[in-house]
Amino acid sequence: ETLAEFLSKATGTAVEWIQMPGMKPGPDSIGIIAISHGCTGVAARACGLVSLEPTRVAEILKDRPSWYRDCRAVDVMNVMSTGNGGTIELLYMQLYALTTLAPARDFWLMRYTSLLEDGSVVICERSLNNTQNGPSMPSVQHFVRAEMLPSGYLIRPCEGGGSIIHIVDHMDLEPWRVPEVLRPLYESSTLLSQRTTMAALRQLRQISQEISQPNVTGFGRRPAALRGLSQRLSKGFNEAVNGFMDEGWSMMDSDG
Secondary structure (H helix, E strand, O other), X not given: OHHHHHHHHHHOOOOOEEEOOOOOOOOOOOOEEEEEOOOOOEEEEEEEEEOOOHHHHHHHHHOHHHOOOOEEEEEEEEEEEOOOOOEEEEEEEEEOOOXXXXXXXXXXXXXXXXXXXXXXXXXXXXXXXXXXXXXOOOOOOOEEEOEEOOEEEEEEEOOOOOEEEEEEEEEEOOHHHOOHHHHHHHOOHHHHHHHHHHHHHHHHHHHHHHHHOOOOOOOOOOOHHHXXXXXXXXXXXXXXXXXXXXXXXXXXXXXO
16 A cells, blocks of 8 residues: 555656756756645655666665765664565654754654566655554654655666666654744755755765766765765754754753
């Protein structure tokens, strides 16, 4: 059911999509980006081409903290095999808050990975909730439990090498749990596409360029070491904004 719903979003019309404002086709374009119009939560869809094999693309996309700067951690709580050679994983994921005025978000997810008959790799995810009678994850202090609606990646092999990637990100970030002035941040499909969907495509393109042009450096073609430094800087800033107690931060009394 989750797989069918994801595929209908990725390649069909289960969600009404409109082209991302300001995106222009051209040689420097990372792909075709669309955002949702009038659906529950916020959603973004992308399609792009990279010179990496499907299994390598899947490996990169599953490592969400390496390319999604808002992702604090993803813990794999359980892994199960399916009869058709696929896997089901139970994941607990934490996202940083965008500002000091709002709590961070977390997710309790099921992720299904499978190889299709045509050689495509499909990875789909959705939140688990108490109504599904499945395993549960208790709420965590300082986090608001958000919902991921059927989302994921469809990675198709190209003749001659490389992959065509379809990405769908669809979340309900509980905007009513933040001050009204901040709600546009949590109700914007454009922001979701910029911070999540496009970040995934950029990471894939950078890695494919590093492999195909290992001696070329410069803006947009950062070597792995520089990419790692950027990741650590971003993580340090996000930890300071969020001030989690398990990272050694504590609240100070203030008279205003």
